[in-house]
Every structure is written in structure tokens, then in C-alpha cells.
Amino acid sequence: MIYKQYDYGPAAGSDGAGAMQARWDGHWSGRHDWGASDHTREALWPTIADVVGRPGALLEAGCGTGKWIYYFNRLGHRAVGIDYAPSALRVATSADPSLCVVRGDCRAMPFADDSFHYLFASGTVEHDLAGPDAALGEFLRVLKPGGWLMSSVPCLNVERRMMYGWLVARDWLKRREWLRRLARKRDPYVFYQYVFSPNAYRRVLERCGFQVVGLRPYGEQCDRTPIDFLRPLLRRRLRFYCPHMVMGIARKPVRHPEEIAPEVARKRAVRWGARRQDRTSAVHGSSSSSEMAAARVTV
Numbered sequence: 001m002i003y004k005q006y007d008y009g010p011a012a013g014s015d016g017a018g019a020m021q022a023r024w025d026g027h028w029s030g031r032h033d034w035g036a037s038d039h040t041r042e043a044l045w046p047t048i049a050d051v052v053g054r055p056g057a058l059l060e061a062g063c064g065t066g067k068w069i070y071y072f073n074r075l076g077h078r079a080v081g082i083d084y085a086p087s088a089l090r091v092a093t094s095a096d097p098s099l100c101v102v103r104g105d106c107r108a109m110p111f112a113d114d115s116f117h118y119l120f121a122s123g124t125v126e127h128d129l130a131g132p133d134a135a136l137g138e139f140l141r142v143l144k145p146g147g148w149l150m151s152s153v154p155c156l157n158v159e160r161r162m163m164y165g166w167l168v169a170r171d172w173l174k175r176r177e178w179l180r181r182l183a184r185k186r187d188p189y190v191f192y193q194y195v196f197s198p199n200a201y202r203r204v205l206e207r208c209g210f211q212v213v214g215l216r217p218y219g220e221q222c223d224r225t226p227i228d229f230l231r232p233l234l235r236r237r238l239r240f241y242c243p244h245m246v247m248g249i250a251r252k253p254v255r256h257p258e259e260i261a262p263e264v265a266r267k268r269a270v271r272w273g274a275r276r277q278d279r280t281s282a283v284h285g286s287s288s289s290s291e292m293a294a295a296r297v298t299v
């Protein structure tokens with residue numbers, strides 16, 4: 001089950017991808033620091049600690065102001081962040097100039113295939129009106145075979161499902177022009193994000209080629225409901241009773257050697273070509289490519 005959530009936003013009548021990017025840029029502009037403190041106090045920490053064991057090459061897709069990249073570096077990873085909101089990256093680099101962040105779109109990333117051991121994306125893929133497949137397809141491409149994905153999305157949890165009728169009715173009401181004027185909202189009511197039930201998100205990850213290892217709830221939704229007083233009891237019984245987010249933990253499959261033979265041959269041919277190019281650029285005095293191909297887009 002997937003729910004399409006709308007909100008009042010500064011997207012002047014449009015709810016396409018460009019509007020979303022402008023919205024995030026507005027969201028981060030004016031901020032001056034990332035609020036990083038102790039990573040072990042973050043709601044996500046226990047999940048991350050279980051997955052990112054050995055230090056490796058790690059990409060955060062939709063890194064925002066870079067708080068998590070900072071944490072990952074401190075844990076010994078070689079972390080890189082990508083985000084399409086320039087204001088977020090400005091905050092990241094002014095808070096810590098040593099952070100490696102790249103401006104770009106998660107749906108067409110400037111990194112070579114099989115570059116990263118880990119890919120972390122919290123609250124990123126749900127903001128594309130066309131669905132999360134394009135970004136997840138890119139995540140699969142840049143991960144090494146056997147690499148780990150941690151990608152979270154808002155959760156259509158048990159409580160939200162019980163309130164589903166109300167959510168749909170509220171959306172219908174908010175789309176009325178007279179209500180927007182009555183509520184003195186200047187912005188239109190436009191697409192904001194998809195909210196996924198845990199099973200629906202599992203299916204999306206599998207459809208995009210991942211082997212799902214697990215789904216973990218985290219955070220608590222802040223919407224108020226008439227049955228809030230039952231939360232402590234129901235949360236103990238049902239893992240997905242009222243978490244705000246669901247984290248999908250998955251791996252890029254390691255394929256059988258025979259299956260990948262033609263691909264290996266193709267990659268070797270490409271690498272051989274790249275080496276020749278490196279030699280040529282060395283002659284001309286420029287640096288050669290790094291493990292994760294140099295970003296074509298810079299901050």
C-alpha cells in the first residue's frame with residue numbers, strides 16, 4: 001500500500017522534479033549548522049551500527065547538510081555525499097570544509113558502476129513524483145556486488161492505515177481552493193512524498209534488483225490521533241504500529257561467475273580504455289581517476 005502525500009509548498013502550481021529541488025533548496029537555505037552532536041544518540045544509530053561494520057567507500061544519497069557524512073568519516077569510512085540542493089551543500093562545507101560533497105541528482109549520479117561498499121539514503125527516494133525506481137536503480141548501479149543499501153522512506157504504519165480514510169478526506173479538503181484561502185495559505189497544495197507500507201517498500205526494493213535483508217522501524221510519527229493514549233501498549237505488540245520511517249536494508253546481489261562473464265569482459269575492455277586515457281592525461285600533466293570516478297558536477 002502506497003500513499004501519495006501532498007502539502008502546501010512553494011511550487012507555484014507544479015509538482016514536478018524541478019519544483020521538489022527548489023523546495024529542498026528553500027528548506028535548507030538560511031541554516032548555518034547541521035546540529036551534529038553524538039551519532040550514537042540518533043534514532044537511526046542502532047540500525048546503522050548493525051550494517052556498516054568494516055570501514056569502506058560509502059555514499060550518502062540525499063545528504064542534506066552532511067551530518068551523517070561527518071559521522072561516517074569519524075567511523076573510518078571514506079564517505080561522499082550527493083544532494084541536489086545547493087543551499088544544503090553550502091551548510092555542509094561551511095560546517096566542515098573537509099567533507100566530500102557533490103551537487104547532483106540521485107537519479108543520474110556521476111559515479112562509476114560498482115564504486116561503493118555502502119549506500120545510505122535517509123528520506124530521499126520518496127520525493128520523486130515518478131516514483132523511487134530511478135534513484136534505486138542508480139543505487140544498485142553504483143554499489144559493488146554484495147554492497148549494502150540502507151534506504152529509508154516514510155512508513156504507512158498500522159496507525160496511519162487505521163486513519164487512512166481520514167488522510168484521504170483531509171487531502172481532498174485541503175485541495176479545495178476555498179479552504180486554502182480560509183487557512184491563509186499562500187502556497188498551492190502540491191505533491192510532497194510517497195509513504196510506503198513496509199511490504200510495499202520491500203516489493204519496490206526487490207523490483208529494483210535488491211535482495212532485501214530486513215526492514216526496521218525508527219522515529220515516531222508526530223501526527224496526533226484520537227487514540228494516541230494506546231500507543232505505548234500497541235507499540236510493544238506491533239513493531240510497525242507508529243514509526244515515522246521504515247529503513248530498508250538490502251544488498252546488491254553477487255552474481256554467479258558464468259552469468260557475469262560477458263559483463264566482466266566488457267568492463268575489462270572499458271578499464272583498458274580508461275588506463276590508456278590515464279596514461280595520455282598523465283603525459284599532459286592531469287591527475288588520473290580515483291576509485292569512485294571523479295564527480296563531473298562540483299559544489
Ligand SMILES: C[S@@+](CC[C@H](N)C(=O)[O-])C[C@H]1O[C@@H](n2cnc3c(N)ncnc32)[C@H](O)[C@@H]1O
Nearest residue numbers: 024062063064083084085104105106122123124
Ligand atoms: C529528508 S532530507 C535528508 C537529509 C539527510 N539525509 C539527513 O538524514 O539528515 C532529504 C534530502 O534528499 C535530497 N534529495 C531528494 N531527492 C533528491 C534527488 N533526486 N537528488 C539529490 N538529492 C535529493 C533533498 O535535497 C534533501 O536534502
